[in-house]
Amino acid sequence: AQSVSQHNHHVILSEAASLELGCNYSYGGTVNLFWDVQYPGQHLQLLLKYFSGDPLVKGIKGFEAEFIKSKFSFNLRKPSVQWSDTAEYFCAVNADNAGNMLTFGGGTRLMVKP
Amino acid sequence: DVKVTQSSRYLVKRTGEKVFLECVQDMDHENMFWYRQDPGLGLRLIYFSYDVKMKEKGDIPEGYSVSREKKERFSLILESASTNQTSMYLCASSFQGAVQPQHFGDGTRLSIL
Numbered sequence: 001a002q003s004v005s006q007h008n009h010h011v012i013l014s015e016a017a018s019l020e021l022g023c024n025y026s027y028g029g030t031v032n033l034f035w036d037v038q039y040p041g042q043h044l045q046l047l048l049k050y051f052s053g054d055p056l057v058k059g060i061k062g063f064e065a066e067f068i069k070s071k072f073s074f075n076l077r078k079p080s081v082q083w084s085d086t087a088e089y090f091c092a093v094n095a096d097n098a099g100n101m102l103t104f105g106g107g108t109r110l111m112v113k114p
Numbered sequence: 115d116v117k118v119t120q121s122s123r124y125l126v127k128r129t130g131e132k133v134f135l136e137c138v139q140d141m142d143h144e145n146m147f148w149y150r151q152d153p154g155l156g157l158r159l160i161y162f163s164y165d166v167k168m169k170e171k172g173d174i175p176e177g178y179s180v181s182r183e184k185k186e187r188f189s190l191i192l193e194s195a196s197t198n199q200t201s202m203y204l205c206a207s208s209f210q211g212a213v214q215p216q217h218f219g220d221g222t223r224l225s226i227l
Binding site for chain 2: 004009092100101102103104
C-alpha cells in the first residue's frame with residue numbers, strides 16, 4: 001500500500017515569508033497528486049492537482065507545486081504568504097492501481113502571523 | 115453547488131453502543147467515501163462505495179461497516195463503539211472516475227466515552 005509523508009506538522013511564518021511544504025509518497029508507479037486545504041471551520045477543498053504534463057503546477061491563491069518523479073515528491077510552494085493562508089494543508093496521492101482511492105498525508109498546520 | 119450533508123456535527127456516545135453516522139449528497143454522485151481525521155495522521159479512508167449496495171474497504175475498516183441502499187445516502191456504522199473511535203468523521207462524494215474533487219461534508223465530531 002502506498003504511503004504519503006508530510007514532514008512538517010506545524011509551520012509558523014510571518015506574512016510575506018516564503019512557504020514550502022514537503023510531500024513524499026512511496027508508490028513507484030504512475031500517480032495523480034493533489035494538495036488540499038482546510039481553512040478553519042471550513043470543508044476540505046482542492047488547491048491544485050497534477051495528472052500529467054508540466055511538472056510545475058499552478059493552483060489557486062498563488063500556490064504552486066512541483067512534481068519531481070525521481071524524488072517521489074510533490075512539494076507545495078508560495079512565494080509570499082498572507083494571514084489568510086492560515087489553514088491545514090494535506091497532500092494526497094492516487095496511485096494507478098488504486099481506482100478512485102486517495103491516500104492522504106498527515107497534514108501540515110500552517111499559521112501565518114500578521 | 116454540491117452539497118454533502120452529515121446528519122450530526124457533534125455526537126457523544128458510550129462504549130459498546132451501536133452508532134450510525136449518516137451522509138447524504140444531492141449531486142447524483144456515484145462514489146461516496148467515509149474518512150476519519152486525526153491530528154498528525156491526516157485523513158484515512160475507512161470505506162468507500164462506487165454504486166448502490168457496493169462497498170470496498172479502505173485503509174482502516176476494522177470496527178466499522180457501511181450501508182449504501184440508495185445512491186444519495188451512505189451510512190457508517192460502528193457496531194460496538196470503542197474509545198479509540200473518538201475522532202472527526204468526514205463523508206465525501208465524487209463522480210464516477212473522478213478522483214478529485216471530492217466534495218466533503220462538514221464532518222461529525224464523535225466522542226466515545
